[in-house]
Amino acid sequence: MPAAFLLDLDDTLYEEASYVRSGFAAVAADIAGMSGYSPASVLEVLLDIERRGGRGHVFDAALGAFGMPAEPEVVQHLVTLYRAHRPRITLYPGVRDLLARLRRRGRTAIVTDGLAAMQRRKIAALDLEGAVDAVVYAWDLAAPKPDPRGFREALARIGALPAGAVVIGDNPDHDMVAARAIGARSIRVRTGRHRVRPSPVGAEADLEIPEIGALEHALDSLLPADPSPARPAPPQGAAAHA
Numbered sequence: 254m255p256a257a258f259l260l261d262l263d264d265t266l267y268e269e270a271s272y273v274r275s276g277f278a279a280v281a282a283d284i285a286g287m288s289g290y291s292p293a294s295v296l297e298v299l300l301d302i303e304r305r306g307g308r309g310h311v312f313d314a315a316l317g318a319f320g321m322p323a324e325p326e327v328v329q330h331l332v333t334l335y336r337a338h339r340p341r342i343t344l345y346p347g348v349r350d351l352l353a354r355l356r357r358r359g360r361t362a363i364v365t366d367g368l369a370a371m372q373r374r375k376i377a378a379l380d381l382e383g384a385v386d387a388v389v390y391a392w393d394l395a396a397p398k399p400d401p402r403g404f405r406e407a408l409a410r411i412g413a414l415p416a417g418a419v420v421i422g423d424n425p426d427h428d429m430v431a432a433r434a435i436g437a438r439s440i441r442v443r444t445g446r447h448r449v450r451p452s453p454v455g456a457e458a459d460l461e462i463p464e465i466g467a468l469e470h471a472l473d474s475l476l477p478a479d480p481s482p483a484r485p486a487p488p489q490g491a492a493a494h495a
Contacts, residue, residue: 256359256476257413259404259437260385261422262372263365264445265465267379271342273303279338280312280331288319295319336371340378345444347466352384354469359417362387362407366398366427386411398427401434408435419475421468423447425456432458440471 263269274296281295288295295315302314312331313323321327355361362385365372369390376382387410391403408418418437422428423445429452432439441458442465443449452458460471 257408257411257418258355258359258361259407259418259420260361260363261365261420261424261428261442262363262375262381263367264423264447265421265442266348266363266381267342267344267375269445272340272375273308274300275341276335276338277303277311278341280315280335283331283334284315284319284321288321290319336368338374340375342375342378344379344381345465349384351465351468352381356386358472360411360413361385362389362411364389364391364398364403364407364420366391366403369393398424399430399434401431404431404435404437419472421465425450425452425458429456429458438475440468440475442468 260266263272277299278292278296281292281299284290284295285292298318299311299315302311302318306314312328312335316323316327352361363376363381365376365388369392372390372392376388382388387407389403389407389410391397391400394402394406396402396406404418404420405415408415415436418432418435420428420432420435420437420439421442422439423442424447425441429439429441433455439458439460441452441461443461443463444465460475462468462471
């Protein structure tokens with residue numbers, strides 16, 4: 254049975270915080286034009302607000318910090334700018350070569366969650382479209398993780414079965430829960446926002462690794478050896494005529 258590797262994108266193959274910073278930089282330049290402050294100072298305020306309170310209402314708070322009312326149309330403009338910006342992001346070290354080696358072991362797909370237009374820009378910025386056999390955007394299917402339909406779609410596209418699949422991701426509530434739902438094995442990567450969070454009951458991975466560079470060693474211990482079947486011995490006397 255061929256192996257299949259279903260990989261998450263954000264905080265698994267690259268650091269999502271770099272995408273947030275990239276988007277905030279685009280927004281900071283816009284707020285700077287409205288406020289007269291420098292883009293660098295606006296960016297620092299955005300990042301500080303996000304660090305202290307998360308990503309909700311960051312733009313409202315930033316406008317207030319610079320003495321501007323958080324008018325709904327202005328906030329929506331900034332949200333649209335953030336979502337539509339061209340990301341400046343890079344893969345974790347060694348990921349591109351890792352993906353090439355995984356394709357020699359089996360079939361590969363990325364199953365990514367989030368607004369599909371944003372995720373497509375990330376895939377383009379990271380030049381990943383041709384690095385795997387398929388990319389599935391879960392929100393295109395109205396199936397946000399942990400809905401297993403995105404993972405089943407990935408298996409269908411690459412011609413693989415759940416029994417031979419390994420789901421690899423950072424978020425146990427999303428990736429590990431979906432792996433269990435489709436009957437696949439799973440590896441949790443302890444990077445990104447969820448790196449120190451315990452796995453909830455029912456969302457445990459088969460294995461955990463500290464970063465994506467440790468994946469191949471984990472796969473060697475998780476997947477059974479699949480030697481090629483031995484050739485049957487020729488009948489007596491046949492060797493002379495081979």
